[in-house]
Amino acid sequence: MKEIELKNENKIPALGLGTSGLKGKECTEVVKQALELGYRHLDTADMYGNHQAIARALNETDIDRDQLFITSKIQSQDLEYKQLFKSAARLLTELDLKYFDLLLIHWPNPDIPVEESLKAMQELKADGRAINIGVSNFTIPLLKEALDAYPDLITVNQVEFHPTLYQKELLDFAFKNDVILTAYSPLAQGEVFNNSVLKVLGEKYDKTPAQLALRWLIEKNIAAIPRASSKEHLKNNLDVFDWNFPVEAAREMELLDQNNRLIDPGYPDFD
Template sequence: MEYVNLKGARVPALGLGTWQLSGAQCAEVVRAGLAMGYRHVDTAQAYGNEEQVGEALADSGIPRDDIFLTTKVWYERIGDGELQRSVDESLRKLRTDHVDLLLIHWPNPKFPLGESLQALSDVKAAGKARNIGVSNFPTALLKDAVERHKADLLCNQVEYHPFLSQRPVLEFARSHDMMVTAYSPIARGEAATHPVLTRIGEKHGKSAVQVTLRWLIDQSNVAALPKASGEKHLRSNFEIFDFRLDADDRAEIDSLRGDRRLVNPGWAPAWDAA
């Protein structure tokens, strides 16, 4: 495993995403991932699977401190008081007294940003979150959070893959000692059949997906959260630590970056230009 080391946190650069996993399948996939060597698990209140993730963590026999666990507060629950109550609910479901990273899932202009950030900080001060951050924040909101409200954020989790440039977010994060965690890192499967990624994969004896994940975690301050629905894909996603992309590979993949955004709900903020 490789790690992103920032602000005293040691974050496995490859995590296990659990979006759209539910019930027994979710618990089974997380158990299998942990047995395989994954030590970074990402869930959210909105995924409806915190109980199954907690079950798998408890069943794994792996010491809690060896697992980096992230959950996210839903954007309708980020007011002072409600955020804290929601975190207590999440911790009960996850069968733990803390998470390693607690994120605001989406910004919500109905709640003052300073109020939400202070509530996050209060959760951290209470020992219920070792680190705090945000998700789906464009640079304008990141700047407001970090520079105006002085929030000590570890992470911004955003959609990031070869077809979506997140350069403004990446540059801001790096300049403020933050990391970016990439969700939908293989563009909901689009990366798997892309000819450029496939050709680079053939050069290294790897798949296009493995090339994509390698490209992401090769970048400074970046982690990736691929989702897998079974053991085969879990294992394939994990087998990216035995090869390296060269400068030409990286440049060719960099050239693919555009504005192919796949996640854009009605409550989304105004995104940065590609």
């Protein structure tokens, strides 16, 4: 599996399993299956309500902890300094882990200065409870504010990114500042399967639209965290590394952007 190097020289596996919407027994079974197939990077969040289900899967595997990369996220209402420690401690207990590989601010909160949250997160990093720190859903101005306050701390910005939402400016800004993007909803929540260009390219090169979308991201050094619930989908999404990405497909996919944002609660102002 390809890994992407972060500014602190740690690495993030380029493909992970998104787990929003997966809960209880189904979540445990899907995570176990994913680990058996070779997934090592799991993406969760307090908000998904599945930490304990993921912990059950992790406790049943004999994969060494240092081979796994587990990301979770602090909810925006828990970003005040003291509350952030409480939240992080609860999340670790729920996950039955000693540390997060990556801890993110799930969503910026306009009422809590980002420096305050990052100060707490830096302390969590210093005492080993988080190996890497990042943010999610940060626009260029918000990312700039975070980087101005803690230039070395922010390694990742997890944002919606797929061929029909090609956030090139944000990607360029992140690249210049040594921040890696992780693409959430990399399959546009299933919309890639109805995209006529991706369907034609898929048939031509014997790849699924999911495989093309994921490889398009990975070629840009963006990590991707597709959610999948069946073995077939899990396998299909993992099989994106050992083939040549056709130049023509890459070229055509550059033209698919429609600013097609699927998740937009109003803050921050994405446009």
